Amino acid sequence: MVAMELSAKQIHLVCLPTGAFYDLDSPVPWHSNDDTVIRNATATPNTSSELWQLSAMNPAKRLETLDAVQGARWRIDGSDSQGTQFHIVPLFMRNPTPNRIDVHIPSQDRHPPQLRIALGSAWAFCLRDARVATLGLSRHLVRALEYWTAEVGEDTIERQWSDAPFGSRIIVDSVRADPRQMKCKLIRDFESERQMLSLTALQSMWSFPLAAYPSTIDISQMTLLYQVHDTISLVTLPGCLSKNKVVFKSTVNDVKYLYHELKLLLSMPGHPNIMPKPLCLVTGRDRYGGDDKLFGFILPYYPRENLANAVSFRERDGTLHLRDQTRWARQITATLKSINASPARFYSELKADNLLLDADDNIVFIDFEQMGNWITYSAPEIHYVEFCACLAKSHLVPEEMRSRYKDLLQSLVPEQAASHIYDNPRDGYYGVWNHLTTQEQEAAEVYSLGKTLWCIFEGCADTRNSALKAFKVDKGVEFPAFNRTPPKLRDLILRCVKGNRDWELDRVEVIRIGDKIVPRQQVRSAIGVTEEDAIAAAKMMWQRRVKEMELFLEAKLQWRAGIRTPTVRDILGFPDRPSLDEVLNELRLEENRSR
Template sequence: MELSSKAIGEVVHPTAAFYQTPSEPEAGSGSGAVAGYDPAPSWDGSLLNPKNRIDSLDFPDKPLWRVDGCAGLGTQYYVIPLFLERVPPIRMDVFVSDDQPSLVREQLDLHKAFHTKDSVRLPRLAIARHIVRILQIWTEKAFPSLEAFESFYRSVPFGSRLVLENMSLDTHRVRVQVGLNHNLELKLLPLSRLTYFWGSDFPFPEVVDFFDLHVVRVLHDSVCLVLIRDQLYIFKALTSGAKYLYHELRTLCTLEPHDNIIARPIHIVTKKCNFGTKRAVAGFTTFYHSKGTLRDVLPLLRANGQLRREDQLKWSIQLARALEHLKSRSETYYPDLRLDNIVLSEQSDIIMIDFEQRGVWCEFAAPEVNAIEYVRLLATDENVPEHVGEKYKKLLERLVPSFESLEDERYSNPEFGFNLPWIALSAVEQEAAEVYMLGRVLWCIFEGVSGPQKAAVWQSYRWESDLEFPEYRRTPPAIRKLIDDCTNGRRGTLSNAIARRHSQLVLTSKDVDEQTAEDVKKAARSFWSTEIEVAEQFLDLRESQRLTGERNENFYGRPSLKQVLEALEAFRDSTL
């Protein structure tokens, strides 16, 4: 089954439990076929027909644009105009619908772009090269001069879009439509409003103007590397909505400092909005750590025989200390613990980043967090049957009575952020869930891999893991025992039944040639039905224990953060 955004609801999310089988079989759903692919196409649809092939994927002699990365499951591409002397962080990304004919999807590598995000591999894909050629033609035709384009670029609202319509293998036939994102700027708040929320004595950083920033590279859908007065910084901003950004800004400005936690923001970045006189907070800057994330560092060090035990222990202890600090000194929770959110300083010490508090997907999250997250997804997804959605909305209301107000796109200054599963947990339960995530990260550190799955659906890595958690090859026995204790209560994941093989979703129990797309959907439906049932049973037991006063908040008997730290330090002292 080919990867596409449609596969999320049908296979990857718990909504798959309620997927309705079509009355008619899918095209190409016969044995061994990919959904939507005709194994015996006519000449009009054949790749042998010259009209069905891209004329060229060569870059122009002097390309006007560059593609830096991808998000949105292969539908959103970060692009930079190369011909501007200074590029403000407008974040006018390119959007491409993945609802394309199979011929177009195959020729443009859209199935690969679904999981390929990084700036090293993505520009090699056909879709990235196609976008550069399309934007070259559009820029030269739509604007009388490059200076006219610069005036246009600086005038559009922050987070506007370039939408490629009528996608074609012929670059001259593709229409580029500009989507002006006035709605985002309307939701951005001025400093005066944030001061009203946070108090007149709030420690705001220095304020700089949006157009004083020059983008060097787009690193992520929310992060750019920028120059301000010839100094490199990270610029954090969200085009998907500002509420998480403001929550992170408040959190970072009020956290008690720690050597292994990102320092407070350096600048507040404000932009004058197109309507009225509002000068809104568009983002903030932080220090740039050039060594990258543990996700990329670990497998590279391991492959080169440079992953040292002393570094593994140092990073593990630093991480445990930082988490314990957040719990004991700052009294907050950290639901985003994964290798992508751990960078290395110039001294090769770990730095925890990303305090939006949105959370991680189930490959890292504790089962008690997943139980509530499944309820949230089923309660808020428009594609589940109405009676199903109503059932889970009632359950979610019991867990988080204010959930509807927190789901609103506007910032409302909630004390504990917007993460419904974590808000539903007590402080003790939150710590137990953090310990679970810490166990997963420790496994990655000691095994030297990018993530706990061999081939994650959402994202592929330059160095894919050859292990699936909790397989062990390199971890010392004492640390294995600690990881097992930290991850008490773990359940099998979807990857045990359905895996990504290159750019396809396939059953692990059958040969690829003996399965269909419908087989994959059926297996997903069975898996998620079981997981939802287990989640409901856990939540029912949790509620009944609460009513009788017998609730064990550390339900799975995991160690505390302090105990994990002590165990790591004891192992270090006994071995080094």
């Protein structure tokens, strides 16, 4: 058996703490909605008939071509949901509205084995941007959409697209060698619009004067150019408003976070390193006869790469200079201080991927939903609570253990009533962060800052080659190794991330190599890797992390109770991280030395 391919079904084994409870003797991989399909896809063939069904010589399993479709009527711009959701643009429509209609396909484990390899299905798991369009899977999917369009008719599909509720879906029932057999259907989904409120309703909640609100534009007046991300559409507005591309920020999931971000953008004072206030608000008709609903807002478009890609490209090309690195580091730290003093009060999503560069090569902060961060950037006092919440809710965890984690979670973060509809909370919806003291929130920001500084000074897009996202340049160096960071800043970074548990890279751990998940130790010793090896290593990794989580959270409870021994302090780490002021002073000194 070969190494473990990336697949959406592996998310709860490789990327979440539920992997600690994986049953190694289970004959069926986790989290299938149809165990029969998975068994059939993974079972060893026993008869000549079964072998023929899997054989590449079988005409039914042969692909005619994986060339790009010439004159295609559809374009794929990116993907999400571990390679099961694809962002599309209908090129045959003259002025397609940005209705956030994506194509959804079955997970990789449901693709026939021979096709899975030929199409590069596993790569779709970790590719999010336009590179996904070069995959055989994407070209095959475009071909299926072409046949569907020819069968149904362009005019019919355009009418369906224009009239579909925001966030509707095109469902592809299967992935087959013959794209004509891949049945497509546009499904009307009303859930996103149900969560939306009118601008009038939002204004009644917020105390801003009317002058604080930008003008509005109906979503039907905008033309979709590119679907860059699940929340970012590049659009054009009517000529009188803008002749250039702008960003339409929206979401099809948890609209309440979008409204919270809008509230912060409208209330925060202007800052050269923070995304400016929206240019206008996007509304659309209420299907039930009420006031027009707020679908999102328009932001300026920054065409340059984000900081994650910029540092990795420049490091590769030999154009990453210390004077730029120290300037960015100083701007990021100073801006964090400004955010903390603003109505936003904190910034929980700091990572190089969330920082843009403007035309003058200066930092611009984006994304103020105040949601969670990637685990590689998230402080242990944050992500260990999130681990505990995951284990407390998962049916994959034995009931006795689940009950224990529920009690532990309740003692740390009392459960709040979940609401799908925005209700104007003062501090947003990130309960884990909101239960930290002001000093603890700053310490958590400093942790994320430390990881971001490592990326900047090492010239890496991320602290490691993540299974969930492949950047344009994967690097051999991983945190906490240092190759090019100035010595004084190495010490600063390590102080920023006190409490980090990823010091020992040689411990059992799984990593992504290309489109495969492999145990780190076996990669280094050049031993042949099997899927069973990767599964066992993932389980061991998460067992270790869950034990560390339990140790940390018990120490956190002791700290809250006033038991602040040196041992407890050392486990937690956050009491000994430097303040933002201290970090900023050291960065200014380094910036002066680099001139």
